[in-house]
Amino acid sequence: MNAPFVLLTVTGALAISVALPRNRPHAQAAISSIGSILLAIFALWITLDDPFEVLGLAVKITSTWRILGRALILDESNRAAVGFLYLAGAFIFGGAWVARPNRNLYYVGLLCLGSVAASFLIQPFLFAALFLEFTAMGAVLVLVSPENPNHRGGLRLLILYTLAMMAILIAGWMLDNLGVTSATPELAHRATMLLALGFAVIMAVPPFHLWLPPAAEKANPYALSFVTILLQSAGLFFLLRFLDSYTWLREVPGLFEMIRWVGIAMVCFGSMLTIAQRTFSKVMAYALITDFGVMLLAVGTGIPEGYRLALGLSGVRVVNLAVWAMGSAKILHHRGDGQFQALQGAAYRSPLGAASALIGLASMAGFPLTAGFPGRWALLSKLAKIDPLAGWAIILAFLCVGAAALRWTNALLGSPLDERVVSSTLTETLFLVGGIAMCILLGAFPQLLYPWVTEAAAGMAQLFP
């Protein structure tokens, strides 16, 4: 028996078991969440390649699964990342108890988790691009549902990821077979351009963000959060593995400066458009683009602390988005409810839902005492020495997304349009209060999350010497 086989087959079996109990969203949320936690424990702590005893029986679980000439390997270099992935999945599936998304989120969502896990495990890691494509396919099934039949965002996502997959596969072949180094500038230029195209799509760098706003406008907020968390986390890890594996890539003149410029452009673009939105879901879509830009600024520092901050920001995003999406799902009950006018007074209809949505957004902006603040503050202090302009971009992001959060707070606290009240069950209340508390707790004590999340990249010996 080998660990990758166990991980992937159990994930598949969980997906099937979740598909069976129809119309029981709580059971589905519980099975998905508990199953993901168990798989995370397995990935993090199982003894690999050495025999051990279970109930008196000798068991040996190997780290490698060879299949059709390629290998899936779970070892010290990636087990923390796989564990983080499944724990993030468990957190999101648990929160779905409140958000009640369509049931594809559990069934297809688990398959997407398995696909991203496989992208971490596959050797050579270049073929992770294929698994990201599968994840994008699953993302379409999660985003487009009978409640949201609009397919525009989903189809664009699929198109873009397909093109990215091809660009990365060709670039990967060039890197491995044509002897691309800093001594072959023309080949290096071609390979870098192809990689830049691929990662621009994966990181939703404008204009490759085109799938996000239409998807945000119509899809269930929780489904959107799940998709963006999964795709972006996988994309960031993939990018870091490229930087870790190819020394010449890190030495391409101006590479990190270019990444910072792209990050600055994303931050400015996302920040300006966040203020201009009149739909709550689209506010989050553009706030996300801003957040991806900040993450690229962290990668663009080109120093280990910067990479760690990028991973930490990625971990914090899981909490921010889940808290925002749980709250949004409570206040956005009908399609079209996300319009500015329709949300007037929503805080009186569902106070806890409104508080959760606003705190998630404020944390995304990097408000003090929220989970988003410590990472941005630390990044700001790093960037002040390396690239002051990038530091100003982070301040712009804080001001613009923060202004949007205040504007929507004003709307949610406005005069209610009707006397309707959306009640919450005890469990929903617990989840919402727990999410808000976690957001504030991680703002006050970032050491609870950051060291652990950055451990996910411990196997990248070149980036983290």
Place this chain on the structure above:
Amino acid sequence: MTWLEELAIVASVAVALTGALLILSDNRRLLLATLAAQYVFAAWLVSLSLPLQVAAAKLVAGLLACAIIAVALANVGWSDQFVTPETIPSSMIFRIIAVCLVLLVAFGLGGDIWSALPKISTLASYGATFLIAMGLLQLGFQEEPVKVGIGLLTIISGFEVAYTTIEPSLAVMALLATVHLGIAVVVSHLLLIGSGEKPRLEG
């Protein structure tokens, strides 16, 4: 030299023609038949660099993808009209001119664009370029799931013709074949959702 290699020019021209027909036709039955034929010719081009059995496996995956879309179309009806975005001109004359121009560009690029790949034959490189060019044009014209799906499958077929010459491992080929099937499943899902049918997946 086998007859497949001697007559490879037929496959290369045929993928260009089928790619063009996929853009020009709005008849769903004809579209699927053309896509299936395109898979036959793409497999022919793949067989120039891989054993015939492996190329046949690719053909089977492609035909399965066609079958999946066909089942969904049979559920939602074959006669629905495609909706073209208002911003894109969709008259037949415009499409014919666009197809001719793009094929000309592809013909001009075909010999050089894959020059970095050491083992690809000239005819396969032209075929790959035609497929990718026609697929991209298809994506530019339509936002309707069937047409977009066919465009994506065409692009991936073209990519595979070139990529299999440099990466012949079975695992990668199996994964790429699964991409075809996955896209077909996604297109079917979107078709059923768009028509108001409930896919099984949804319960």
